[in-house]
Amino acid sequence: MMHYGHANALRQAKEMGDYLVVGVHSDAEITKHKGVPVTLEEERYVAVEACKWVDEVVRGAPYVTQLDLLDEYGCDFCVHGDDLVTTADGDDTYAAVKNAGRFKECKRTPSVSTTELVGRMLLMTREHHEHTTEEMPESKRSRIGTFSSGADAKSPYTSVSHILPTSRRIVQFSNAKEPQAHEKVVYVDGTFDLFHAGHIEILRKAKEMGDFLLVGIHDDQTVNKIKGANFPIMNLHERALSVLACKYVDEVIIGAPYSVNQELLKGSFHISLVVHGKTTTEPDTNNADPYALPKELGIYQEVETRFSHLTTQTIIDRILDRRQLYEERNRKKQAKELAALAKLEA
Structure with missing residues (x-):
């Protein structure tokens, strides 16, 4: 999902140079290394291309960034957030460019990630402004309470955000x-x-x-x-x-x-x-x-567009209709990150 945390990373990256090239992975690459994507390939391309700090998008970019890719697009260096990104095998996806001294780090935006947003949908609670079911019209009660409990309610990826930007x-x-x-x-x-x-x-x-x-x-x-x-x-x-x-x-x-x-x-x-x-x-x-x-x-x-069928509810339904799959995706991601951190500290 293309959220404001991604946008903030792209903003920081653009400040480091003059021309920003952004690689967007295919559905197949994301599924292999992270789990089933929430938004589809073409939807992600459109989202990244619309970001005001992006000059060019590389569609179907490989998950592991190599030097020849940077050279192909005339990039002097690669930028990523200060969070660790690993392959399905637990290896650092930016190891090659880091070893070559062609990697720069930007600050990750706290309190938001695709995994965390998926967690909010799995939890489906708005504790900071939720009405009781008695206060809501019958037509708007369909999902209330249905997805607000369970083991994932205690997960760090199923939280309610209270972000207050400066x-x-x-x-x-x-x-x-x-x-x-x-x-x-x-x-x-x-x-x-x-x-x-x-x-x-x-x-x-x-x-x-x-x-x-x-x-x-x-x-x-x-x-x-x-x-x-x-x-x-x-x-x-x-x-x-x-x-x-x-x-x-x-x-x-x-x-x-x-x-x-x-x-x-x-x-x-x-x-x-x-x-x-x-x-x-x-x-x-x-x-x-x-x-x-x-x-x-x-x-x-x-006005009608090619994505007129796509709504916020569509995104939510993708998660809730495959709830078990995405719960497992979040659990695996958390376990992989903890394992990678332990490996670095060893």
């Missing part, structure tokens, strides 16, 4: 850009939970329809009320960083209103067009259509 981190991800008077401002809003290729393609299409793309992200409490007790999987700050890392996005409203209102449309950004995907739109808490006003004004447009 203003410095938000500035690092932001463009510090304002729309010019002549520019057409396009607005897209949503939850943007588990930021994926479906989100990215909507943002790309929306940016093509104007000059400046403004993205509204709903707060945790609003999402919780609209979508149900297990949502969002990622909190507001995590979701904001994920969206800010996308190269199609110019500015973000953190905690945007669920319904597009007059104050938003005529505010400092002077929105000309409101865009939404072909996915189903849940009504507001008062059962009103959140896009009633832009529809009435004739500035609302729905």
Whole structure:
């Protein structure tokens, strides 16, 4: 999964040089060394290519990085986080480039990893803002409590994040850009939970329809009320960083209103067009259509993309439908990391 932790690593890597080439592994390579991937190969390529700090993507890059690969793409050195990455056999995947002095390290972003996000979905609890089932409509109770217990509840990979990014981190991800008077401002809003290729393609299409793309992200409490007790999987700050890392996005409203209102449309950004995907739109808490006003004004447009079928629920269902497989994946990854650390300390 392409999350804000990856984006932060790519940001740091770009600061070390002038041109950033990013290798993305195939499904087969990931399955062999880490376990079944959550997002599919083409989805990951789209996600990495959309990151604002990436200049070029190598599709199907080998899991073990060798010197000839660096030379083929004209790379002076390789960058990775300060966490240990090993093959299925427990060997350091960057041993060759490290031995050649062509490896640099960036800081890993704490409290997030694909394994940890998978763990959140396996646990499926939002302790920091979960309603009781009695408070929820029947239609939104289907998964509540079903996946909130078991051995994995005590795993370090099944935690609820309380990340609070600093203003410095938000500035690092932001463009510090304002729309010019002549520019057409396009607005897209949503939850943007588990930021994926479906989100990215909507943002790309929306940016093509104007000059400046403004993205509204709903707060945790609003999402919780609209979508149900297990949502969002990622909190507001995590979701904001994920969206800010996308190269199609110019500015973000953190905690945007669920319904597009007059104050938003005529505010400092002077929105000309409101865009939404072909996915189903849940009504507001008062059962009103959140896009009633832009529809009435004739500035609302729905767009379809090649990933219109992909939603946050799709990602969650992939995990929950193969729950046992992913629980085993997390257990194996944890055991492999502990074994590798013991090997290094020996």
